[in-house]
Amino acid sequence: MKVLIAVIFPLITNLCFAQNIYKNQSLGFDIKQPENWIVAKDGQTLENLKEQIKLDSKTLDKLIENNKGTIQIVSFYKYPIESTHGIIPTIKVNLRKNSTKSFEEFKRSIVESYSSIKQIFPDFKFLTDPTKAKISGLDCVKATSSYTLKAHTGEEKVTITVYAVPVKDKFYQITFMDSENEDNTELYNKLAETILIY
Template identity: 40%
Template sequence: MKKSTILLFIIISFLNLTYAQKNFQNKEYGFQIQEPNNWIEAGNKQLLKNLEKFEVTEENLMKLISENKGSILLTSFYKYDPKTHAGIIPTIQINVRMRGRGDFNQFKNSMLESTKNFKKYFNDFEFIKNPIEVEISGIKSIYFVGKFTMKTQDGQELKVRSRTYAVPYKNYFFQVNFTDGQIGEDCTNEFDKLVKTIKIGNKN
């Protein structure tokens, strides 16, 4: 190999290493995703810091979820600062939730049943894409897309679109929500790319 080719390879390798996107990873529950570029992270740092201190066993992990009303926020990402930005803020939210016992069909049925609750909170909620089976990190999962109107405290109405992935793993499941606008603020391409970076089970 010529010296110039070797030098070019070293430079490219260095650039790739330098500008690679960061990953969010929670080793205890076994979840990893690439962080969106230049978004603001609002994670559950205190809870996750405490999680690192105790012995990681299935029993302890499930106990922690139970003590937090069946759901733990692992992290959130906001495209804009909620304190200064008016209007829709594209958001990514990752929770780990209690799954309970049963096979995938039972998990699927429980997820379908839970989607009925959306109508209780948003009168105009409707599916853009009905719940379907997809694979995330090699795991059979549930995916659906909905739209609804959200009213702010000052009476503003926001037309919201929400993509939800539910990924069962052990006795819990990961719920990943990608939210943007029905009109404008379309983050479809970025969300689609990030979904492909999800890794479950501390895979390298």
């Protein structure tokens, strides 16, 4: 009986864990889905941006322009968009074009891409400068920044950690966002360890 329990328990554990994994085999990306978080529907991320954040049309146009050439893999929200006001903790995974030839060139291009954000959000600052890190055994660029967004509930400072993982002529951009009112850093760090890129 003990042998049977010893064999069945790991199978049940693996099966339960597997049910919480978001997989996109066509784009080669897996991540553990945070418990009780909501998977966004296609286009819902942009709609949330338009509904919850007060941006003038020029600023919104710039943000959208900066995101051309992007495939949204998945987004998770901690709370329902329809019934939550203000900044919602969000995890967003995109696949983007990469025209660089080396990791150092890629890192420079990521650092340069922050200059457009600095122009849009004057109080932008790095909490952690872009550095080389690892995701799924692959070299990546990791940076943590903060800046203020205007939401319907007033101004809120957001903290954003981005992992940019180059794979040939594409790169995965994994973004973890929190408001100043909520800190999910520990969860985000654990989730980053579950990412599998193939």
